[in-house]
Amino acid sequence: MKILVGYKRVVDYNVRIQVKPDGTGVVTEGVKLSANPFDDIALEEALRLREKGVAEEVVIVGIGPADLTAHLRNGLAMGANRAIHVTTAEAVQPLTAARVFLKLVEKEQPGLVILGKQAIDDDANQTGQMLAALWDRPQATFASKVEIADGKATVTREVDAGLETIEADLPAVITTDLRLNEPRFIKLPDIMKAKSKPIDVIELGSLGVEGGDHLKTTHYAAPPKRSKGVMVKDAAELVATLKQKGLL
Amino acid sequence: MSKILVIAEHLGGKLNPSTARAVSAAAAAKPEAIDVLVLADNADAIAAEAAKIEGVSRVLTVTRAENAHALAAVLAPQVAKAAAGYSHVFAPSTTFGKDLAPRVAALLGVAQVSDVMAVEGSHTFKRPIYAGNAIVTVEADPAQTVVATIRTASWPAAAIGANGTPVEALNLDVALPSYTRFVELKQGKSDRPDLQGASKVVSGGRGVGSKENFEIIYKFADRIGAAVGASRAAVDAGYVPNEMQVGQTGKIIAPELYMAIGISGAIQHLTGIKDAGTIVAINKDAEAPIFEIADLGLVGDLFKIVPELEAALAG
Numbered sequence: 001m002k003i004l005v006g007y008k009r010v011v012d013y014n015v016r017i018q019v020k021p022d023g024t025g026v027v028t029e030g031v032k033l034s035a036n037p038f039d040d041i042a043l044e045e046a047l048r049l050r051e052k053g054v055a056e057e058v059v060i061v062g063i064g065p066a067d068l069t070a071h072l073r074n075g076l077a078m079g080a081n082r083a084i085h086v087t088t089a090e091a092v093q094p095l096t097a098a099r100v101f102l103k104l105v106e107k108e109q110p111g112l113v114i115l116g117k118q119a120i121d122d123d124a125n126q127t128g129q130m131l132a133a134l135w136d137r138p139q140a141t142f143a144s145k146v147e148i149a150d151g152k153a154t155v156t157r158e159v160d161a162g163l164e165t166i167e168a169d170l171p172a173v174i175t176t177d178l179r180l181n182e183p184r185f186i187k188l189p190d191i192m193k194a195k196s197k198p199i200d201v202i203e204l205g206s207l208g209v210e211g212g213d214h215l216k217t218t219h220y221a222a223p224p225k226r227s228k229g230v231m232v233k234d235a236a237e238l239v240a241t242l243k244q245k246g247l248l
Numbered sequence: 249m250s251k252i253l254v255i256a257e258h259l260g261g262k263l264n265p266s267t268a269r270a271v272s273a274a275a276a277a278k279p280e281a282i283d284v285l286v287l288a289d290n291a292d293a294i295a296a297e298a299a300k301i302e303g304v305s306r307v308l309t310v311t312r313a314e315n316a317h318a319l320a321a322v323l324a325p326q327v328a329k330a331a332a333g334y335s336h337v338f339a340p341s342t343t344f345g346k347d348l349a350p351r352v353a354a355l356l357g358v359a360q361v362s363d364v365m366a367v368e369g370s371h372t373f374k375r376p377i378y379a380g381n382a383i384v385t386v387e388a389d390p391a392q393t394v395v396a397t398i399r400t401a402s403w404p405a406a407a408i409g410a411n412g413t414p415v416e417a418l419n420l421d422v423a424l425p426s427y428t429r430f431v432e433l434k435q436g437k438s439d440r441p442d443l444q445g446a447s448k449v450v451s452g453g454r455g456v457g458s459k460e461n462f463e464i465i466y467k468f469a470d471r472i473g474a475a476v477g478a479s480r481a482a483v484d485a486g487y488v489p490n491e492m493q494v495g496q497t498g499k500i501i502a503p504e505l506y507m508a509i510g511i512s513g514a515i516q517h518l519t520g521i522k523d524a525g526t527i528v529a530i531n532k533d534a535e536a537p538i539f540e541i542a543d544l545g546l547v548g549d550l551f552k553i554v555p556e557l558e559a560a561l562a563g
Contacts, residue, residue, distance in 0.1 A: 017381040026382050095359055122377050124362045129350035138321055138428040141347045158490045159343040161259055165431040178497055214359035219385040229543035235556030238546050247505045247526055
């Protein structure tokens with residue numbers, strides 16, 4: 001079985017995002033970029049399935065500008081067999097990303113597609129579900145445990161009510177939640193090895209997908225700030241203050 | 249004019265309060281009609297609850313055995329079909345809505361607006377990105393159906409008490425896939441208030457130290473009638489189950505009172521509590537980032553302070 005993994009590059013999760021004063025975007029110049037944490041978890045899960053003998057090949061997919069190569073090399077160093085780089089100068093919205101993935105799915109015929117449940121830049125949480133719909137295959141979102149056997153995936157999902165387990169016939173789309181696994185660290189020799197792994201470069205325009213970027217972002221603003229409050233000296237003062245505010 | 253279809257969330261035969269919050273967001277778009285769609289194996293009781301939400305024009309039910317569990321692959325084709333004639337489809341931005349709505353949007357071939365926190369016009373919305381560190385204004389294409397999930401913490405529940413709202417059964421002729429099957433749901437049993445709707449929440453973090461120590465949080469929460477939450481660190485460490493996680497990837501909540509106990513306050517956690525009325529932080533580290541946004545802060549050992557709080561309450 002082949003596993004396709006979405007591998008997006010985003011502003012590193014430790015960066016404190018600043019909105020540009022003119023409201024046209026957020027500051028990304030000179031800011032550290034990293035793999036979307038949920039995508040590292042997706043890749044880790046795919047690698048573990050390969051190590052268990054469930055899958056033979058793990059292919060990572062990135063959609064982005066020419067300089068995405070270095071990011072994809074990281075995924076290859078982590079252990080992916082090869083990468084597909086769909087090139088586009090502009091960031092794509094989830095529907096377009098899902099349509100791109102559908103094209104790649106038709107070409108690669110994977111048994112499983114694993115994506116992060118959301119990217120920590122746009123926080124959209126859509127692409128996996130959209131791909132599953134367009135492909136007319138099962139989706140198992142927010143996965144915290146995945147077992148593959150007998151042509152189906154048994155997936156435990158983190159839902160608001162607790163833990164839900166569903167069964168999905170393969171091929172299927174799984175999106176990862178935080179507690180699915182802890183991604184491995186990249187070792188130096190693997191970075192060297194990754195240099196010889198193949199990256200297929202495909203121009204987005206050549207895939208013939210209908211553009212799905214229907215949302216126009218017209219303004220960026222900083223969130224309203226909560227002002228720093230006051231410190232109380234002890235438990236008695238805290239309780240008294242809360243009682244005074246009518247909260248206790 | 250707009251017509252909005254709101255997808256009802258329910259579990260165990262009961263309507264989830266997130267539905268009434270999605271109705272509030274729908275009302276903000278000033279539509280000519282707001283219909284609520286209930287997909288269930290037994291829709292009557294749920295539909296009766298939905299019919300009491302003020303502002304709802306009609307409640308539509310689709311009763312099918314396949315709808316016994318909320319499987320997105322099964323529900324989405326029905327929602328997509330029912331969406332004909334509507335300008336907007338709204339669902340709460342809970343794990344239910346997040347799972348379902350994008351699948352509906354893709355079937356309709358339209359974009360989705362995730363986590364709507366403000367409605368500026370029928371096709372203009374505000375939503376958070378970067379864990380709430382930026383708020384964007386987005387415009388949806390007026391030529392397309394708008395599919396959106398509603399950030400429940402940004403919206404009050406629409407009032408309950410409507411009378412005479414019609415309930416109509418829909419017969420959707422849609423073939424449903426059987427390639428996804430429900431196995432089980434493990435729910436934490438709790439008599440405490442629901443974390444997402446509670447007016448008071450007490451949360452514990454890594455500082456609590458262990459599953460056993462978390463008793464001190466439960467006990468105090470019960471003393472003041474609060475729901476209990478936790479930071480990601482506490483969930484990852486196995487102190488509490490996943491459904492208690494508050495933050496960017498957990499639950500986004502807006503209680504009147506939020507008490508963070510032994511939580512340092514990573515950005516991802518703060519995202520989940522920004523809309524709380526009053527935030528109280530108790531932490532032994534005076535430099536903890538949680539104090540930057542807390543309205544009331546108290547530095548000290550939680551194992552000493554929490555019993556003192558209880559004593560002060562009794563006094």
